[in-house]
Amino acid sequence: MxxxxxxxxxxxxxxxxxxxxxxxxxxxxxxxxxxxxxxxxxxxxxxxxxxxxxxxxxxxxxxxxxxxxxxxxxxxxxxxxxxxxxxxxxxxxxxxxxxxxxxxxxxxxxxxxxxxxxxxxxxxxxxxxxxxxxxxxxxxxxxxxxxxxxxxxxxxxxxxxxxxxxxxxxxxVPPTAARVRDLADPTRKMAKSAQDAAGTVFVLDPPDLVRRKIKRAVTDDLGVVRYAPDEQPGVANLLEILAACAGKEPAELAPAFDSYAELKEATAEAVVQELAGVRERTTALLDDxxxxxxxxxxxxxxxxxxxxxxxxxxxxxxxxx
CATH class of the missing domain: 3.40.50.620 (HUPs)
Incomplete structure (x- = not known):
């Protein structure tokens, strides 16, 4: 097939x-x-x-x-x-x-x-x-x-x-995957053709740029880390991304964080690690x-x-x- x-x-x-x-x-x-x-x-x-x-x-x-x-x-x-x-x-x-x-x-x-x-x-x-x-x-x-x-x-x-x-x-229908949303506007999907790249993490972004984009991600003023996509789309987006990198469920990860800053830091590091090998191999291919x-x-x-x-x-x- x-x-x-x-x-x-x-x-x-x-x-x-x-x-x-x-x-x-x-x-x-x-x-x-x-x-x-x-x-x-x-x-x-x-x-x-x-x-x-x-x-x-x-x-x-x-x-x-x-x-x-x-x-x-x-x-x-x-x-x-x-x-x-x-x-x-x-x-x-x-x-x-x-x-x-x-x-x-x-x-x-x-x-x-x-x-x-x-x-x-x-x-x-x-x-x-x-x-x-x-x-x-x-x-x-x-x-x-x-x-x-x-x-x-x-x-x-x-x-x-x-x-x-x-x-x-x-x-x-493809298997269920992470619902990766725009970091600056979690009501819309992350898109490679977005006019404003501030909320889009590209595979070839340098690690420091990935960290900056994720640490500036929009959350909310509730101050509680929980997986509630309808009520807290920004927080849910970060949990979805972290879960996809970690191979776990978003709701399972939420209790581990006491603040949005901790969640953003963990998500940023997970994404940097996830993309590191791909970025390195892609660069090598483009150089050859x-x-x-x-x-x-x-x-x-x-x-x-x-x-x-x-x-x-x-x-x-x-x-x-």
Whole structure:
């Protein structure tokens, strides 16, 4: 069974990405799984080409440094020719209504006189990502589940019209992970694309910067350390982060602290220790571009090999070639 997951280089990898997904990919991934940097998806809005290229390399290095098997890791654009061909075939299978009803397109286009066409069509590209690799399961959150449903619909329609080529994937809920919130505003998720980085801990932040950000985290004026996400979101966020690093439950850790200062200090040190090895290995990879290029090329070739017969069959059965 093949699982497929991706991360978009819209910003530097942050603590929530690492604790919520990347660390799990490294611990639970199999040789059949596919993990990739979705750099093509990052082009649906205005972007800086040099920054996109640098973030893509950085994210690839982070995945490998975190222990995700290199043979399972790739960069989306390294298969741009294969994905471009399959995306066109799938666009000729998809209807405008199906694409236009995608929630993210409707939300991001509301009130705007002009949006990029790619914002409408990128769910079809996402379907191509999934179907090209023969993925059976796609762990996604609620915001992406609709896109997997589109991939399912297109796979069934193609198979029924032209012949059996694609596995019909299903969305699966990823295992429960830490709810890492923004340190400056715990009512929102920590995000790599946040405008204000004060509340975001990035994987490659130096230890002293990590400590400063966590020690400045917003709490409240109650002065009691307890795990009550609704009443004390800032305190709960720190406990969630500490628990994720320690492999324990947040409520289990709360009684050990008499003050917010103690909680912040313990959380900061736990995060610094958790990220130390990943940061060191990522830096080493980025300082050795030849090795990173070698790993990237190997991952791309493996992805091509596992998808070549599927793409050839889709083109042939749809009347091309």
């Amino acid at each position: 093949t699982r497929l997951s991706a991360i978009t280089p819209s910003g530097h990898v942050q603590l929530g990405n690492y604790l919520g997904a990347i660390r799990r990919w490294a611990a639970e991934g199999t040789d059949d799984d596919v993990y990739f940097i979705s750099d093509l998806h990052a082009m649906t809005s205005s972007h800086n080409p040099a920054r996109l290229r640098a973030l893509t390399r950085e994210q690839l290095a982070v995945l490998i440094a975190a222990g995700v098997p290199p043979r399972s890791v790739g960069v989306q654009s390294d298969l741009v020719r294969e994905l471009g061909a399959l995306t066109w075939v799938l666009e000729c299978t998809c209807t405008y209504g199906e694409a236009a009803r995608m929630i993210q397109f409707r939300e991001k286009s509301v009130g705007r006189s002009s949006v990029r066409l790619s914002l409408l069509t990128y769910p079809v590209l996402m379907a191509a990502d999934i179907l090209l690799q023969g993925a059976h399961e796609v762990p996604v959150g609620d915001d992406q589940a609709q896109h997997v449903e589109l991939a399912r619909a297109l796979a069934r329609r193609f198979n029924g019209t032209y012949g059996e080529v694609f596995a019909v994937p299903r969305a699966v 571009p030849a090795e990173l290029d070698r790993v990237r090329a190997h991952g791309a070739e493996r992805a091509r090999e596992r998808s070549r017969h599927r793409l050839d069959a889709a083109l042939r059965l749809s009347g091309l070639g």
